[in-house]
Amino acid sequence: MLEELEVRDLGPIHHALLAPARGMTAITGETGAGKSMLLNAIRLISGQTPSTGLVRGDAKQSWVQGVFAVAPDGEAASIAREAGAVLEENDDELFLTRTVPASGRSRAMLSGRSVPRSVLADIAGELVTIHGQSDQLRIAAEAKQREFLDMVAGDDDELRAYGAAWDALREVDDRLARLRTQEASVRQRADYLRDSIDRINAVDPEPGEDVELKEKRARIEHATQISQGVEGALGALDSSQIDVDTGEQGAIDLITHASQALRSIHLDGVFAQTADRLDSLNADLSDIVFSLAQESEDEPKVDDLDGLNARIHALAELTRSWGPDLQDVIAWRDKAILEVEDLDASPEKVSALEERRVQLHREALRCADALSAARRRAARVLSEQVGRELEALAMAGSHLEVRVETRSGTGRESLDAHGRDDIAFLFTRSPGPQLSMGRSASGGELSRLMLALELSAAAQRPEASAVTFIFDEVDAGVGGKAAVELGRRLARLSRHAQVIVVTHLAQVASWADAQFVVSKRDEGDGVVTAVAEVSGESRVREVARMLSGSESRTSLEHARELIRASDLDG
Template sequence: MLEELEIRGLGPIRHALLTPAAGMTAITGETGAGKSMLLSAIRLISGGPADAGRISPDAQEAWTQGVFAVGDGEAAAIARDAGIEPEDGELFLSRTVRATGRSRAVANGRGVPRALLDALSGALVTIHGQADQLRIASPARQREFLDAVAGDERELADYHTAFDALAAMDERLERLRNQEATARQQADYLRESIERINRVDPQDGEDDELKARRSRIENAADIIQGVSAAIGALDASQIDTDGETVGAGELITRAAQSLRAIRADGDFPELADRLDSINADLSDVVYSLSRDLDVDGDVADLDEINTRIHELGELTRRWGPTLADVIAWRDKAVFDVEDLDASPEKVAELETERRRLFDAAMDAAVRLSEARAAAAGELAATVTGELSSLAMDGARLDIRVTRRDGHGRTPTWPLDANGVDDIAFLFTPYEGAPQLPMGKSASGGELSRLMLAMELAAASKRTDGDGAPMTFIFDEVDAGVGGKTAVELGRRLARLAGSAQVIVVTHLAQVASWADAQFVVTKEPPDSPDDEPGVVTFVDEVRDEDRVREIARMLSGTESEASLDHARELLDSSRRAAD
């Protein structure tokens, strides 16, 4: 929902600040006052093209900013994917257009690509103006609109999953069928490498263990000599069987006994206990050293170990640097060989799986098609019913959901990324007129009212419970309308505003009277030749009596008592009807 729109230096607007109502907002003013600049500003922050020719004559740049409430809906998700966190549930989207023609897009204070503004605005704003209506003429937009109304998210997700699996299989088969000699050579290399690694059968960390064992064998004499001397010094009984040599352990035992023999007061018992503890640690050291005296292996063992270390080293040099890397490379190569295996048996196996995937995708496409067809009939009937109340008697909308058949132009035909359907919105503007594709059979005003009818029909389906309401902007929706039809048009815009934010640019008092807020665009010439060049446009909200006078001007062009009374009556009747 658009909470605030600020504009600087855009066309005749030097500065304007709008705070649209949460429901319906009317933008009014005399023809040529500059109402179109408001739409231009919104198109700029929606990622539209920049036009330096629209910068105010006395300005170096034009700047516009929209503040949107987004909640936790689609727009917030798009922003977060781009690394932008909404601030208190709001997005600040701005665009600067310089006189050189270059522009800069900013979202919440960060420079962003213009494409991101386009993606964000697609989830925030829908503009229905003469230049924007042509978008709905594209089959892709019509399909998206129908899916939004149909509420077929589950069927659509199931189909996308099935189709993606089918497309991935087709890519794999195509790769196998088109393999060249280099691919076959790569497969042979992988097989030979896998066989060589398996023949050696390396174990993770095995080379480090073998090198440690080799070091012990190669230094066995030094190890035995040093360990024996250490054991002799600590516990001579382990070496000197005659008992003539006394080790450190025995001496410490004697010292502890001597301390315990003292009968005088002192800390002698505690010191004796500490010596016992030291002696226990010495005993553990002696036990560990005695195990090191048993150095396994001889020259034959050493030769065998060196041979194994050499074999493992050959593997790590080619596929390392560690044995863990070698093992991981082999395991991956096993799967790579399968992809490179283009044998007839392998291709036949994949083709069987491909037929299964195609059948699954076709089943999902049919379920999606059925959901679309049901929604299409309901939507077309609802829209046609609305058109008769919008000065379009005899007009009708038909929506065709046609399943493709026949021989394919692609491997997946008749399926594509969006299903098995061709979708067409066909519009008949009056009874007896030819039925033509939407966008080719209606004037700008008729198309705007048709879009209003479509949005009304879709309103209950398009509400995002986790996000802020969508903002709909209508321009030229009142073209060729007057009298009772204008009242009905205003009523329907107000009805849409019950579930969405609606901003309408209008010249009809019967439409503006339904709005919750009204802004007037006025133009004034410069006060003197020394002032800023050109006409200056102002945008102001009108309330109470000021709004009554604006409605009176729209009704009769004057502010006579009769027109003022008529304006009050119109505002009161619209307000009562809305309540």
Template sequence: MLEELSVRNLGPIRDAQIAPAPGFTAITGETGAGKSMLLSAIRLISGGAASGSRVSAGAGEAWAQGVFCVPGDSDLSGTANAVGTLSPAGKAVQYAEEAGVTPEDGELFLSRVVPASGRSRAVLGGKTVPRSVLESVAGELITVHGQSEQLRIASAAKQREFLDMAAGDDAQLAAYRHAWDELTAMDERLAKLRSQEASARQQADYLRESIARIDQVDPQPGEDAELKERRDRIENAAAISQGVSSALAVLDASQMSEGSDAASAVDLVNRAAQALHGIQVGGVFAEQASRLESIAADLADVVFALVQELDGEGSVEDLDRLNGRIHELNELMRRWGPELSDVIAWRDKAVFEVEDLDASPEKVAQLESEREQLYQRAVHAAEALHEVRVQAAGDLGVHVSEELGSLAMGGASLRIRVAEHDGGDSPTGSLGPYGGDDIEFLFTPFPGSPELPMGKSASGGELSRLMLALELVAAEQRGSAEGMTFIFDEVDAGVGGKAAVELGHRLARLAESAQVIVVTHLPQVASWADKQFVVAKTQQTDGGMTETIVTEVTGEARTGEIARMLSGNATETSLEHARELLAESTL
């Protein structure tokens, strides 16, 4: 509910503040006085477009602020209906909190600063926010029925939202949305899997070819290091042979040529050991003799090892074979390495990956079966939602048509068509995010006229009255519109006499369950209001500038304003008529 609206430097309004009634508030004044500026202020705090041309002459910026009464943290849960869906006021609080703003003392401040040049600034609860945030929050708190706003009802989405709101089908819509979300999630999963299926086949082919290539080479752990060592030996065979031969010639010449009588190092060391043993004293000599025997044994082992190495060097043919093998291993390591152990590990892992990839067709078939079950569940939920909508559409059309007869639109009627959506080749058929229905509001302005889409077949005044009838019937069908603020502009265009009284009566009825603010020039409408504000021009003495002021009228002042609206000025006759009208305008 709008508790307070403040405006500064907006058009002809230098400074104004109004506190609308919780029920019915009328805003009146002579044509051209500036009533539209109050609506402009409301549009600004609702995130509407801003223009520096609206700033008052001589002012640097315009400012508008609305203070709304909203549920606090302790009351928020109470704003949810039976299926847990938040009320509009509850949603507004949720949007505000998502933007980092928490209501204080059950109040939410929405304001807008519009400079004469430059970009406007949107403020929520004292915090600068994107304009879209104001639009989201205000969209749950205020519904403006003016010439531009009413065109929105021409959209299929807005008509569906209105019908669902009037039908009170939250439970059915929530059930369908859950089924739809599961279905679309499965479709996304399948689409991803199918798109991957072709690449999975390519990946599997690549893995198989790679595994076959590695298996063909059949690398063994550590083989590359061993082969490189053998290659080094072959490449250095001459130097190795010369060095080993020289060493053997010194250590044991008999290993180099048969029949050589040169004493070997082993023999010499053994002779030295025997000489020490021959001393027969023992002690240090026996100890050193034992050491020499150990050295001789070690020398014999060295000789044996060198002889083996001298006989084991490979040929040129062996070198070619080794280089070929090393090249094969290097190719494997270049593609799947960097080490040979990495190649072997990659091959072992790839074997398991191929098995997983080969199983994807079966997985797709399984998910397709699950998807069919989810689709049938969504179809059943859509059918249940469709039944509720059809019933509500019929009731809403009948009752709105009845209301139109009392609003100077006799013979006019509204029919709400709920038809199955043509899904074409869509995989979800007729189903969409909000069910399987195409919803269209069809208006017949007079008998014999063809049904035409709402918004394209009515004048501004007719559309305002049609929206009033819709809001009134919807409020009665859903039981309450508590916390909502409805603003009507041009609702009284082309209305007079008894129809004007009926119009005021119906606005007062709507105000029993919601806050209603009406800009009107009809006294028969204004007389039903709980509060009345007059917008008037005033001539300033300093400089002769004309400004617009907004004043609440009560008592005799209000009677005088109603009299002015009746006859143009306050005469005894018009004053008496005004008193009678005010006395009669009660529910």
């Protein structure tokens, strides 16, 4: 959900700050006031390429920021984390920022971190759907129509099942292709792999073995220093641990004597407590003596050095060829063994893979048919619901056919990564021929068609609705009762998702939970566009202006009545 939009020096807007409602927000104002600049701001933080002339004439740059509330475990938050944004455990806000200089390249930022603008596009794609004439033409692409239909169908299980079957089939096809095209170079590759595997197996490395051996060699090379150091430490701590009788007491004996001297006082309090501390210290020193004595006993023998060096050299030869470390060498060998099996495949293995392919192809066809059935069911319901919505939106006689054509045949060519369906959204305006979306509808009609699609989708899968819908030109060519129905349906959609609509119709704006007015004023050195939220009587006056262009007593009363009547629960 868009919580806040701030704009600086964008077109005629010097500064604007909007906090849209959770439900429906209307943006109104006289023609030419600059409402389109707010849409341009959202397009900028959505990663779109800035058009020329966006920067205010007396400014060095334009700056736009949108603050979005997101689900911490949602896809938008996941994309943000992958891009390097730091999100705390309870953090549910993302800041999408765009700076466009008067000359030079624009800059995109995500929660204070510079990112490619493609990252903003990916995140905004999860958060915002803009239905303006230039934005919604992307629905004309078959891929987008397929994604929309799958979202409405709720066929996630069928998609996952088909995806797994398709991947398994493609993997077998790739293996068969490699086996059937073996040439001299492939045989040379097999010989090289076998020789490499034999060399690695002859050494039989263990992960991390070279590091352990180098540590062991270092101890042998420093055996004298280690022996002298350990013996000196043991002598200082406990003289009984060394062969030479120095006649001196070690630290353990001295501390024992000190403890006994304190306990001979036979008084509790500080003397007994200090004796306890000395006994505890003695116990720690005894553990240290034991550990040092063990280290001395476990020291590697000097005569092992030649064997260690030979082993280290053999392991180093492996890492030079297949490293950088022994784990990589072992992983390379294991992968090479599988590759050799394919390269050395016998006719029986090819035959076995062909039989496996037949089974996988049959499974892929079964999963594709299940997916096609789910799509056809959803297409029928979607077409019917969109038809009913279009009639209420002053487009009676217009019709959308969601066509799902399953490719015939059972060959490999009938399938692709998305199933075996060709999907098309075909729109018929009244009167007019049936054409693909984008070619058959005007800007306003296309906006209303998209509203009908979103309403129908929300009716079937309300949990799958996009976070924020933005509609522009949706009221073009609409008036009277149809305008009221248009507003009602936008308000209905806002029950499932945030809706922002740019409108010039009072019958639409009256349904909004919040209304912002874009207006122009002359400040002497130029025209400035201001954006302000209206409520109460100021909103009544704005709706009255939209109704009749004036604030007469009649228009004000009409505006109040219109706002009161625009209530889904009323």
